[in-house]
Amino acid sequence: MEEAIKTAIPSSADGMSRIDGRAKVTGKAKYAAEYRPDGLAYGVLAGSTIAKGTVTAIDIARAEKAPGVLAVVTHFNSPKVPGHQKPKKPTKKAGPILVFNDNVIHYNGQPIAMVIADTYERALYAASLVKATYNKQAHDTKPPSDISMGIAPWGKDSVRGEADAWKNAPFKLEQEYVIPTEVHNPMELHAIIAKWDGADKLTVWDKTQGTQATRDDIAKAFNIPAANVQVIAKFVGGAFGSALQVWPHEIAAILGAKLVRRPVKLVLHRQDMFTSVGHRPYTWQKVGIGATADGKLVGITHEAVGQTSTYEDFAEGPINVSKGLYACPNVTTRYKLLSLNIGTPTWMRGPGEATGAFALESALDELSYQVKIDPVQLRLINYAKVDPENGKPYSSKYLDEAYKMGADQIGWENRRQEAGAVKKDGWLVGYGMGGGMFGAYRDSATVKAVMRADGTLLLQTAVTDIGPGTGTAMVLIAADIMGLPADKIKFEMGDSSLPNAPMQGGSATTATVGGAVYDACTELKQKFQKLIGNGGTDNPDYAKILSDKNLAGLDVTTQSSLGADAQNKYSMQAWSVHFTRVLVHPATGVVKIDKVVSVADSGKVISQKTARSQLIGGAIGGIGMALMEDAIIDHRYGRYVNNNFADYHVPVNADIPQMEALFVNKPDSHINAMGAKGMAEISLIGMAAAVANAVFNATGKRVRDLPITPDKLI
Amino acid sequence: MKQFQYVKASSNAGVITAISKPGTKIIAGGTNLVDLMKRGVTAPDRLVDITHLPLKSINITGKGLHIGALALNSVVAENALVVEKHPLLAMALKAGASPQLRNMATVGGNMMQRTRCTYFYDTAMPCNKRAPGTGCGAIGGINRMHAIFGTSSKCIAVHPSDMCVALAALDATVIIAGPKGQRTLQFTEFHRLPGEHPELDNHLATGEMILSVEIPDNNFAKNSYYLKVRDRQSYAFALVSVAAALDIQNGVIRGARLAMGGVAHKPWRLFEVEKSLIGKKPTEENFAQAAQLAMQGAKAYEYNAFKLKLAPATIAEALKHASGLV
Known part of the structure; x- marks a missing residue:
């Protein structure tokens, strides 16, 4: 295994740029909405303007007569989607929105009509002419404010050791923490082009994190063989979890294309991104935490209530961090969902854990001031050497090294334990830190590796790259095994017709698909070595061997294993810690992030450049969570009011200082042959607390309801 | 958006004739108007493009510093005369929008931009400014960004400009052309309070266009x-x-x-x-x-x-x- 790790890590190519970087910045990269099949028509959705009730009538007469309109689809006239069947047994909740299927309105902005026209502008105009009348019912969009609200999706509380033991500790605190609804808001809007190639044959260009899962869901909905559906997602302009499932607009476009017998393109508007493709749920949390005078944790009780929709449950794990991050003998967790008239939430980068880490890592910081122990030291005192939940050894954990690297780099020694003690040029200066963890998953994937006559290697698999640089990392893995320069390797992906790969999600792609690339390349190389006999050579001349043996090419298709044994034996986690230095203006409450050091312990780093980008990107997402992001609903109407990029703030360049991304970069010898774990989620997890803790250190003001806007600090 | 007619005016007089007709709007940088059209907040029948008219100059006149209505926000912010004589204006401009927007936005357009009140932008919401008589969504709604001075029971929206705040402070005047000829207005009198008619943002009459602003000399540069x-x-x-x-x-x-x-x-x-x-x-x-x-x-x-x-x-x-x- 050690041997394998050494070979798998390319050294010369550490600084390699993205293989698709040039295509992306020159506009050559084609995203879902950019294809132009002949006869393309344009769909625009009209949404409900009430949050609960039924549609009694929809006047489409004016829209139908508008110039260029090909069809106006509503639940009154929509052809049935064959796979859209109501569950036979009545369940408590209706299940996912079946678009144009019935007259029930579950949330404000729910699609009620689609106009298809020969140009986008005409479709947009005609959609504005669609007028619905409703039988309005009283809605509820108000978020949870305590644990008594909501229903526990997993039944009972989870109790390790003694319940609520923190209450008996000499040093203790109990506080409430709130994160508002956040929206993924990738720069690329959700978009689909659907083109029927026959009665039961379909090509779809789609923004998706999984071409094959999308293919299967579409095939099921339209009751056609999965083999007849091709889903193409060559480039994805960010997704962060919002494209892990098939949403109503995708079904609508496919339905519309069938109806008008033309390919249909449907691009969501920015305001639809708030209602129709999921979000990070508003979550209320309460943490009780107690410690002895020497900082040993006695107990943690972590309660959380997240919002979900009235028609579908979405549950995640905000309380997981409290179970796993520290060696604490007594941990009680309680999680509930509150059903509201909103669209169903979904996974958003660092799902659950990012929410939970804000609460836990803030509480730990508050505790550090009580017990008067440095926050880093407090974490080291409670360092978990084995998984506290099940006693399993970690497959690898160097979080203590990450703490040290981060503390050294930020200049932690300059931090003063008392809050509000440091001033510079009229600004208050504060230091903060916060960390997190996320399960290091590994799935199975299939890769086809083809050595072609000219000595170039083609790798094929259906996986998508939503931005982390998957293709780049895969090429680096292959380059090292095959002994080929990166420019002789082509990685083909983003097409459901390619060999099987799971969705890009849960930080599992590098570990999963990377493992398959590793296996396929290793096997292919062995094939060549066998061909030349005598044990072969370390660096075969592939083109020459093929030519000598009169072969047009040589290929292998390999399915990587799940590695279930190792996954059972070890607790596999990736770890992060973020350090920040912030400046707060005492009079105006303006917060400036002055320096960020993020450290990842995610096994061996495959691609230095893209890993750095990913860690920085996640940390910036955490800055947004800490200081800006807040999707606001006017509860009188149950409708989002800041559903655009001018009013829903994410950080811009001016908000971001020099970001430092550090890696422990030690292989996990159990997860896969490369020793690499994913790092998408951990890049964000813990960052919001690192900022909030620094703001407290600067000002003495503890903000427990995000975002930390200037008005909360004056 | 509604299909509209697009015309290019060849003179100020042509613009004035065109915009005297109902349903006609001037378009310059379009950084606000196009958004409003896409969202259905405004739906003009006809746009008059004035970007090629000679209204871009920045120069000293007997009355102070003259800035043409079509001077770009980014150009004004970097102009040597502006930086030297009225650095406050340069600072305000640079605090506004983003570099991309400032490269398109004009001085006149900046003055004419509509409020960013979210109720104004969402046609499913009540708004007296967009649809008089429908009520004010912001009063009793999400009004964190809203006004604390000069509000009325009809509207509590704010004017979003930074540039205009500096021009108001610097005693600027606005030179306006209309069917009855030219007139001058104090900058502080250009925009109006909502009162009973929040649909009106300013005191421009039908058929009037902004030609320029002028800033008198002062001792404030330091x-x-x-x-x-x-x-x-x-x-x-x-x-x-x-x-x-x-x-x-x-x-x-x-x-x-x-x-x-x-x-x-x-x-x-x-x-x-x-x-x-x-x-x-x-x-x-x-x-x-x-x-x-x-x-x-x-x-x-x-x-x-x-x-x-x-x-x-x-x-x-x-x-x-x-x-x-x-």
């Missing part, structure tokens, strides 16, 4: 500052902004100009506060006192009460910067 407090460091509208200009001689304030943004339906000039500073020394105490005076008549709503505290703090801070105390 001691001026534009401070914008916002939720992020760029591309965010002001929670509160302050344009502060002082004429300090021998350690005593001889003249002062102050205007606020993000607090009213128009740039909010603080004449009383200016007067109170005359003859005073530029000290932190004097500035804090003056700032409190600015808050007379302020009225907060559910989510914007913080502005009652933030506004005076920002005034005092801007004055400190202007006078060199910071």
